[in-house]
Every structure is written in C-alpha cells, then in structure tokens.
Amino acid sequence: MPDQIELxxxxxxxxxxxxxxxxxxxxxxxxxxxxxxxxIDPLERKKKFIRGRVARITxxxxxxxxxxxxxxxxCGGCNYQHMPYELQVRAKTDIxxxxxxxxxxxxxxxxxxxxxxxxxxxxxxxxxxxxxxAAGLTEIGYYEAGSQKLCPVRxxxxxxxxxxxxxxxxxxxxxxxxLLADLREVEAFADADDQKLLLNxxxxxxxGSHEPIAEMLRAEIPQIETILFQDRSADRFELVGPGxxxxxxxxxxxxxxxxxxxxxxxxILQDLVRVVxxxxxxxxxxxLFAGVGLFTLPLAHRFxxxxxxxxxxxxxxxxxxxxxxxGSSSPAFRQTDAESFLARWNEAPDxxxxxxxxxxxxxxxxxxxxxLAPAAIAYLSCDPATLARDLAVLVGTAEKPGRYLISELHxxxxxxxxxxxxxxxxxxxxx
Numbered sequence: 001m002p003d004q005i006e007l008x009x010x011x012x013x014x015x016x017x018x019x020x021x022x023x024x025x026x027x028x029x030x031x032x033x034x035x036x037x038x039x040i041d042p043l044e045r046k047k048k049f050i051r052g053r054v055a056r057i058t059x060x061x062x063x064x065x066x067x068x069x070x071x072x073x074x075c076g077g078c079n080y081q082h083m084p085y086e087l088q089v090r091a092k093t094d095i096x097x098x099x100x101x102x103x104x105x106x107x108x109x110x111x112x113x114x115x116x117x118x119x120x121x122x123x124x125x126x127x128x129x130x131x132x133x134a135a136g137l138t139e140i141g142y143y144e145a146g147s148q149k150l151c152p153v154r155x156x157x158x159x160x161x162x163x164x165x166x167x168x169x170x171x172x173x174x175x176x177x178x179l180l181a182d183l184r185e186v187e188a189f190a191d192a193d194d195q196k197l198l199l200n201x202x203x204x205x206x207x208g209s210h211e212p213i214a215e216m217l218r219a220e221i222p223q224i225e226t227i228l229f230q231d232r233s234a235d236r237f238e239l240v241g242p243g244x245x246x247x248x249x250x251x252x253x254x255x256x257x258x259x260x261x262x263x264x265x266x267x268i269l270q271d272l273v274r275v276v277x278x279x280x281x282x283x284x285x286x287x288l289f290a291g292v293g294l295f296t297l298p299l300a301h302r303f304x305x306x307x308x309x310x311x312x313x314x315x316x317x318x319x320x321x322x323x324x325x326x327g328s329s330s331p332a333f334r335q336t337d338a339e340s341f342l343a344r345w346n347e348a349p350d351x352x353x354x355x356x357x358x359x360x361x362x363x364x365x366x367x368x369x370x371x372l373a374p375a376a377i378a379y380l381s382c383d384p385a386t387l388a389r390d391l392a393v394l395v396g397t398a399e400k401p402g403r404y405l406i407s408e409l410h411x412x413x414x415x416x417x418x419x420x421x422x423x424x425x426x427x428x429x430x431x
Contacts, residue, residue, distance in 0.1 A: 004039045004055055012091045014099055014384060016079030016419035017051075025050045030145070031073055031082055033061040063087055068120065068157045075153060076145035078417040085119040085416060092421045093411055096384050104388030105397050112409050115275060117268045119416040120157045121164075124266040125189045128167065130174065138174045138181055140167070158417055160266055162194045162223055169220045178216060182206070184232070189256070192248045192266060196225040200258055206231035206238075214240040228258040244318065249273060252297045255321050259314035260292050265414040273298055275410050275424050276378050282350030286374070288338040288365075289355045292318040293331075300331040303350070311337040339365040342372070349374045360386030366393045370403050377404065377427040380412075387423055394427060405430055 007020035009032045018032035026049045029040050037059040040052035067073070067081035080088045093112045100106040128140050131150040139152035154171060156164065166188050173179040180203065187200035199217070210229045218224050226241025244257040249269045256262045263269055277298045283305065287296045290308035292315055300306045300323075308323065308331060310316045316335040323331045334341055338354075339362045352374045354361060360383065361369075369377070370393070377394065381387035396402030408426035415421065 004041055005050070005052065006037065006039045006058065009034055009036045009038065012095060014095050014419060022050065027052060029054060030079065032057075033064055033083065033087075036061045036064075069155070071141075071151055071153050071156075074144055075142045075151040076147070077142050077156070078158065079419045081417050085116075088119075088416065089114050089116065089411070089413060092413070092419075095419075096409075096411060096421065096423060099384040100388045100391065102388075103385055104392040104395075106388060106391055106395060106406070108406060108409055110406075110409065112411050115268060115271050115410060115412040117265055117413050117416055121160055122265045122267050122416060123158050123163065124160055124192075124194070125187070125262070125264045126156070126159055126163050126167070128170065128186045128188075130183050130185065132181075138177075138179075138183075140171050140174055140186070160190050160194045162190045162197060163188055165223075166197060166199075166221055173216070173220060179213070180207070189245070189262070190223075190266070191225075191245050192269075194266065195223060196245050197221060197223045198245045198256070198258060199224055199227045200230065201227060202230040202232060205233040210238045210240065226258070249294065250298070252322075252326070254292050254294065254297070255318045255325070256292055257314050257318050260312070260318050261315060262292060263294065263414060268412060268414055269294075272380075272412050272414070272422070272424075275412060276353060276355075276380055277302065278378070278426070280351045280376060280378075282375070284347065284349040285351040285353065286345075286349045287353045287355075288341070289357070290319055290333065290353075291315050291355070293322040293333075295353050295355070296331055296333070297322060297326050299351075299353070300326060306331045308333040309338055309341045310335060338362070339368075342368040345372070348372050351376045351378065353378045353380070355380040356386075358383040358386065360390050363393070366390055370394060373403060373429055375429050379425045379427065381423045381425070382420065384421065384423060387425070391425065401430065403430055404428065 005022050007022045009018040009020050013019050017028040017030050020027045029052045038054050039056040041055045042050050042052045044051040072081045130140050133139050141151045141153040144151045182204040185202040189198040214227050225245050229238040244255045247254045247256050276295050281302045285299045285303040285306045287308045290296050290310045296308035310319050319333050342365050394402050394404045404427040407428045410424040412422040
C-alpha cells in the first residue's frame with residue numbers, strides 16, 4: 001500500500017474535492033473541509049497531481065457536521081453532507097467566482113445573489129440502479145462515486161417523501177422476488193404536490209406481458225399515474241397510462257412526459273422562473289433549449305411574441321402541448337437545435353433565454369447570437385466551466401470587450417448536498 005500523505009486542505013474545488021499540496025503535487029481528496037489536516041491514502045499519482053481518500057482526519061474543522069445519510073461517503077450522489085448548508089452555499093459562491101476568473105478571465109465584483117432550497121427532501125426525480133449483490137440478492141440503489149459498483153440504499157434523505165416511499169416499495173418487491181430479476185433501472189418523477197408518480201422501468205429483457213407488473217406496482221404504490229416499460233433486448237417500449245404527469249409551477253401547468261427533462265428541485269422552481277424571466281417585457285423573446293416550456297409559458301405573458309426552441313423530440317411534443325394548453329396565441333415552437341435555428345434566424349430579439357446542457361452553447365450559436373445582438377440575454381448554466389467559456393465570448397476581456405456586460409449573477413441552489421450548481425447570468429448589450 002502506498003505511504004499515507006498528511007496535508008492541510010486549502011479550499012474546495014468544483015467537483016466536490018478539497019485541494020491541498022504535498023511535495024510539489026496538487027492533491028485532491030473528497031469529503032473534507034478547508035483548513036482541515038488529513039492523512040490520505042493515494043489512489044492515483046500523476047506527474048503534477050495526486051488523488052486520494054481520507055484515511056484519518058488529524059484536525060477537523062469546527063464547522064464539520066455529522067451527515068444525515070448513512071450511505072454518505074460511499075454512495076456517489078452527495079458530496080457535502082458533512083458541511084452545514086450555509087457553508088455549502090458559500091463554498092459554491094467562491095468556486096463560481098474562481099472558475100469564472102480562472103477559465104473565462106471574468107472578474108465579477110458585484111453580488112452573487114443566493115436562492116436557497118430546503119437542504120433535504122427536495123428531489124422530485126430519482127434514478128435507481130438495480131444489480132445482483134455478491135450474496136445473490138437483487139438490490140436497488142445508486143452507483144458508488146466514479147464506479148459502476150452498486151451502493152444498495154434503503155433511505156435517501158434528499159428525496160421527496162413520495163419518492164422515498166417508492167424506493168422502499170421497490171426494494172421490498174425486489175427482496176420478495178415479485179419484480180423480475182432482469183429489471184436494471186428505475187426512474188421516478190413526482191409531481192409538484194408529491195401526490196402522483198411517473199415511472200420509467202428499464203429491463204435487460206422483458207419476458208411476457210407488462211400489464212401484470214403494472215398492476216402489481218400500482219397495488220404497492222397507488223400514486224403511480226403512468227409507467228413506461230423499456231425492453232433493452234428488443235429495443236421496444238410499452239406504455240401503461242397517459243404517458244405524462246402534470247407539474248404546476250406558479251400560474252402554469254406543464255405536461256411532462258416520460259422522456260422529457262424537468263428540473264429536479266420541487267421547492268425552488270417558482271423562484272427559478274422568477275429569476276430567469278425577471279421583469280423583462282418587449283416585442284420578441286427566444287427561449288432556446290426550451291424543454292417542456294418552463295420559461296416559454298411565463299415569457300408569453302410578458303412579450304408580444306415568444307418562440308421556444310427544443311431539439312429533443314419528446315420534450316418538443318410536451319412543449320407544443322403546453323403552449324396550446326396555455327391558451328395564448330403568441331407562443332410558437334421550433335423542433336430543432338439552437339445552432340440550426342439561429343443560423344436561419346435574422347430578427348433581433350429583445351431577450352434570449354439560454355438553458356443549455358452541461359456542454360454549454362455551441363461556438364457557432366454564440367457567434368451568431370452575438371451578431372443578432374439581442375438587447376438582453378438570460379443564461380442559465382449547470383456547469384461553471386462551460387459558463388466561463390461561453391461568457392468569455394459574449395463579455396470578452398478588459399483588453400477586448402465583447403458585446404455584453406454582466407448586470408446580475410444569481411446562484412440558484414437546485415442541488416443541495418452536492419457540488420452541482422445552477423447559475424443565472426443576466427447580460428445586457430453594451431451601449
């Protein structure tokens with residue numbers, strides 16, 4: 001076994017690790033706090049860095065708290081349960097500022113406005129893996145960090161109460177062998193009231209009829225509204241139920257289907273919509289990466305025309321249905337990717353909303369957006385590194401300013417107990 005290393009943790013970095021230095025190497029280690037002294041077992045050594053795990057905490061931070069979850073440190077889902085929630089938010093704020101400065105050369109001296117969530121029982125969606133244990137038992141849980149080894153779980157304190165009930169019921173059905181051993185993954189999504197449930201079940205092979213399985217599940221979990229069965233061996237799907245549930249945010253109801261993305265925090269969505277849409281009004285707004293229309297619908301009440309753009313076929317169907325159900329004559333949608341849409345679009349909008357996946361916005365789309373020069377851009381990002389890269393294009397540097405200035409920066413804490421962050425940047429066109 002490699003010799004243990006003792007070091008002081010200097011700060012936290014994006015990804016959940018703490019950073020320290022030892023013998024010319026940068027050292028990364030999870031589940032630590034700044035100013036703690038720890039002994040670590042090295043797991044990976046490279047020329048310039050070392051990754052390790054804590055063997056012993058020599059000097060603990062006075063801010064360290066006991067994690068609420070018994071699986072913390074093994075399960076790969078949470079990173080920060082050893083930190084008070086207020087410290088988690090401060091750490092994310094510091095990491096955001098440092099990442100924007102280091103990767104985008106963007107120095108923001110203004111406030112980072114926090115939007116906080118209750119730190120537990122917030123998730124309205126979960127994905128559970130299913131695998132055989134060494135003892136031959138069929139277990140349900142999450143993967144361990146950085147691996148495909150299952151961490152069996154019976155409780156998960158970040159889940160909504162309905163999702164927790166569903167997890168217990170699924171575990172019981174697997175233990176009693178009432179569910180097929182070929183089940184590989186379960187995805188559960190609860191509505192805003194935590195009263196109705198959408199399930200996606202993925203099987204390595206789905207032999208026989210799926211109807212008896214649906215009846216059994218509904219007997220165990222009466223809140224189930226709709227179930228989608230996937231048979232991976234035959235690449236086929238079977239649906240039991242309407243194919244979607246309704247999710248209410250503020251004054252709007254959203255149809256959310258089995259294969260559509262929707263934000264996972266049930267407490268903070270109304271605040272998120274308020275932050276993104278803001279007080280903007282005008283003639284034309286473009287909602288790129290629109291999903292099922294979380295921002296498109298409220299924008300339609302503030303702009304003469306709104307166009308939602310979404311490339312995912314399932315989400316685009318939900319978007320179209322939600323726009324039609326809204327009763328407004330102004331919103332429209334395009335089922336295409338943002339880059340292709342912008343390449344053909346020539347009218348300058350008053351506002352563009354960007355809510356891209358972790359990869360950020362394609363360079364060609366950013367270039368085209370800068371040429372269209374909308375009066376304002378609201379950029380919602382789930383990855384500070386790609387956000388820094390994209391802002392560097394739009395904002396530029398002190399030596400070579402871009403078309404836009406940052407007017408507001410918000411940290412919307414959709415993912416308490418984890419290193420993940422959602423950031424809203426409001427940009428205004430330079431005069």
